[in-house]
Amino acid sequence: MHIPDGFISAPVAVTGCVVAAGCVAYAVKATNKKMGEKQVPLMGVLAAFIFAAQMLNFPIAGGTSGHLIGAALAAILLGPWAGMLIMTCVLVVQCLVFQDGGLLALGANIVNMGIIATFISYYVYRGGAFLSGGQKKRILVSGGLAAWLSVVVAAVACVFELVISGTVPLGVALPAMGGIHALIGIAEGAITAGVLSLIMATRADLLSLAK
Template identity: 45%
Template sequence: MHVPDGFIDAPVSAATGVVAAGAIAVSLRGARRELDERTAPLAGLVAAFIFAVQMLNFPVAAGTSGHLLGGALAAILVGPYTGVLCVSVVLLMQGILFADGGLTALGVNITDMAITTTVVAYAVFRGLVKILPRTRRSITAASFTAALLSVPAAALVFTLLYALGGTTDVSLGKVAGAMIGVHVLIGVGEAAITALTVGAVIAVRPDLVYGARGLEQRLKLRVNGELVDAAPQLAPVRSSTSHRKVWITGLAASLLLAGFVSFYASSNPDGLEKVAADQGIDRTAKEHASADSPLADYGVRDVEDTRLSGGLAGVIGVGVTVVAGTGVFWAVRRRRTASSQAA
């Protein structure tokens, strides 16, 4: 759903840029409360994983594909404020290095793909975990539902932005119907990827899942025929080696997905591209400012072999994203530590 330059006019693009900048500023402050010595490196990994999985377009309908947006996954794993930052880092790397998503439309893309998906998904997720039984399965189920709803929500926000600043004269009703319809299907894929990933992390290190904090079932003891809460038990100590294994495993998976599996991804246009072509929205699309980037279109310039070119681009993208993301989140974490010491 990366919006290119030219789809949305300058005033609305500028307004969404202000919204995006404000949301990032708020998220930087909020992330200080979410990040600790365990989750700061994990947040950088989440950004890299989202980058990798976004390269894996999956077919959803005749001639149409979809890919992960990632807001739900990031919010549940590392927190909603950090989640906004994770997806924003991915969008920034994609726009600058890979000419994916317009630079003048960066505010639109952050508002739509980072802010909307994260806010909607986390609100749905928190609402569900409050009413569902306090189990790991409930967290996984809530993750599935939250991710499913976040994608058509992003499609609706794009439609609203297009109604305000669209550069072509097309039927908004047709655009809304087409966008929401196809993105409901894409949402199913988003939900499956999110639930599987959250479930996998919970199975290995539930303490690393932000959305699972405070959901442990209290132990009950029967005393004089009545069930009472047992005294709180100390949580088992998790070794740093186990934490490093999770990080290394996640990075290896990201590199494998971006460097090898991405070659087998669907080549069909994604939901927005298909709707734009069908409705004539793409008539005003402009050439990307980074179209001459050595990594434009997820290939390495001058590498003739298509599979090798795409694989190298994916590996480079994962590496750059994990370094940039980890750097941002460690800086936020250090800022929190410095503020605590000053207080």
């Protein structure tokens, strides 16, 4: 889902950069207020954590494999602003070190996977946890659902950017990409729920970090 340069037109890419820069600047302020000078080491290590977690591949189908994106996990565990900051750092490193995603397209990638995905998943999870009445199973289901949705929504946002750039036709690309990511998202949801379940069992106090 990391859009390379050249796939989206210059106006779309520049708009993405401007939106991403604005949101990230606010996210820096919001997390700084919450954790002060602890922000730097903690956010740095947790961004490295998401990066490392993405190295655990799992088989999908026909010999291909996928990995966790982690936007939902970061948002659920640490809140939407901190999650956004972490995902931004992960995407910057993926772009500058691995050429995964373009330099000019970095803004659009941050918007898809760092902003839209974290916010949607955070509020879906919060809403689900609120309605769960404190039942563990229901909280886990809402976490999984939030992670699944984060993948689908990020893919849909990516399709719209490509459509506006005139690279793919909307009518076919939207159901195709949406459908494929609805399947990929199941793994993301299952893993996220698994992570939450383990943290609940061992360090439940860490789950209240997001508040």
